[in-house]
Amino acid sequence: MNCAAPKLGTLTTVKVSLLLCLGLGLTLLITSCTQSPKTTGGNGSSLSAACQTAIGLSSQPAGLNPVMAPALLTGQAVTTGPGTQTAPDWAAPHVAGEVLVIGSGQLSAQATSRLSGLKLTPVATGVQRAETPGGQTDQAFARTLRAAGLNVQPNFIYHALGMVDDPGFPGNSGLLVGQFKMFQTYLTRTRVPQAWNTLAICGLTPQGALTAMVDTPLDSAHSELKNRITVGAARLPAATGTGHGTAGAGLIAANTNNGSGLSGIVWNAQLLSEEVLAADGGTTSQIALGIDDAVSRGARVINLSLGEPGNSGDTVLTNSILKAQQSAVVVVAAGNRPDQGVYYPANLPGVIAVGSTGSSDSALACYSARPGNGIDRTLDIVAPGGAGYEGGCDGATLDQDLLLLAPNNSYILDAGTSFAAPQVSAVAALMRAANPKLTASQTRALLIGSVNWASGLPLLDANAAVKAALRAN
Secondary structure, three states: OOOOOOOOOOOOOOEEEEEEEOOOEEEEEEEEOOOOOOEEOOOOOEEOHHHHHHHOOOOOOOOOOOOHHHHHHOOOOOOOOHHHOOOOOOOOOEOOOEEEEEOOOOOOHHHHHHHOOOOEEEEEOOEEEEEOOOOOOHHHHHHHHHHOOOEEEOOEOOOEEEOOOOOOOOOOOOEEEOOEEEOOHHHHHOOHHHHHHHHHHOOOOOOOOOEEEEEOOOOOOOOOOOOOEEEOOOOOOOOOOOHHHHHHHHHHHOOOOOOOOOOOOOOOOOEEEEEOOEOOEOOHHHHHHHHHHHHHOOOOEEEEOOOEOOOOOOHHHHHHHHHHOOOOEEEEEOOOOOOOOOOEOOOOOOOEEEEEEOOOOOOEOOOOOOOEOOEOOOOOEEEEOOOOOOOOOOOOOHHHOEEEEEOOOEEEEEOOHHHHHHHHHHHHHHHHHHOOOOOHHHHHHHHHHOOEOOOOOOEOOHHHHHHHHHHOO
16 A cells, blocks of 8 residues: 555644545545544554544544544445534645635625635635735635635645555456456455554554464465565475465465555565475474474464364373463464364364355355364354365355465465464454554454454454554553
8 A cells, every 4th residue: 555654643734645445435544634632552652533533442533534434434424514624734735826715605895805816716616716826825825815704725635546556456457367367355355455544544554463374384485475484493394385374374474565466464474484284284293393483483473274173182282372372362273174163273262263254254164164063162253265166165166265375476266264264363463563562362352352243253354353452451
């Protein structure tokens, strides 16, 4: 996104940009505001009145401000009136050499005298454009007109901007995979663009806390992941396949706004790769090593897209995960069989167990694990995981699966809870970066508590989660 957010505490101008939120319509995003009272949010920084309103800390709009962005995104009506106007800022981008005169119908003799000799051009109902006389600044001319009782403002300049320019982002050109032109529809389904907007309003960028992928090796040479991966202590031979982990990593950290490929949920993300899964799976010792090393290296989110049905009594791995929960949000894919209950380790307490929706968010994908088979562990969150074409889900088509990274600078369509979980991990990373004071347990509670139940399932809601993180003490 090309909106450069202002530093909080130094906001002195009104900059107004039209954000063309592709797939969502035009959204008015105000990226800075006039100086106004601020409060301290849970992230320890001073939050502008605009940010407070956007995240729900303030019930009153502070003039013309970014509360309009989420309102327009959700289709709510937005009104402004005399009580919501703020003084125009003449330092903001505007057309030089002219001002706008508003509502000049019945003028006093003094006002009429002031306007005599001026070149006025009607531009809209009740609005005229007046040329600034030579030798005067626009602001000085406006002061003269205001002194005569006229309502005057600059002719502000607006810009239409694209949210991001990656082809895979919904509303852009699409990415051709085989015969299908594909889009990352999961981003809009989980309200990721709105979360980016909220962060921008609050003067933040969609950065993420360090996230560990405990998975197969990652294709660090992929153009979407280059310079974003550090390999931890858990390592496998160089010839080990990288497809599964690379697909999950792209959901979190694909290079966003670079004009190619996909948009990662976290911008400029840094991933810690703990290599634990080969073609024949991974062992207790290797997975535990990866988790322990991730904790020691400061990972604040750990993604585990792995597991087995039931619970074999793996004390070593359980202890590693329980220890990791003290400092990291541990996100685990629930499993890809619907009749065997939530898999281990997703069925452990304290982790976030993630299931999958398919082509819609009103039902679990046919393959998604769920409570049953004597295992009552529920799903904490669900996220789009693809319709399950290869898994034989009734009515599923290949183009309903997820658009994912694949090794060797390629892309693939696939499905599974393995790809729902990284979306949740990415949002947890956004939350912990936006509010570094959040503990792992607080982040987990806020993330689960912010899900969208509108369709009857606990669907990931990135925007609600980010707002909750920014509000938290």
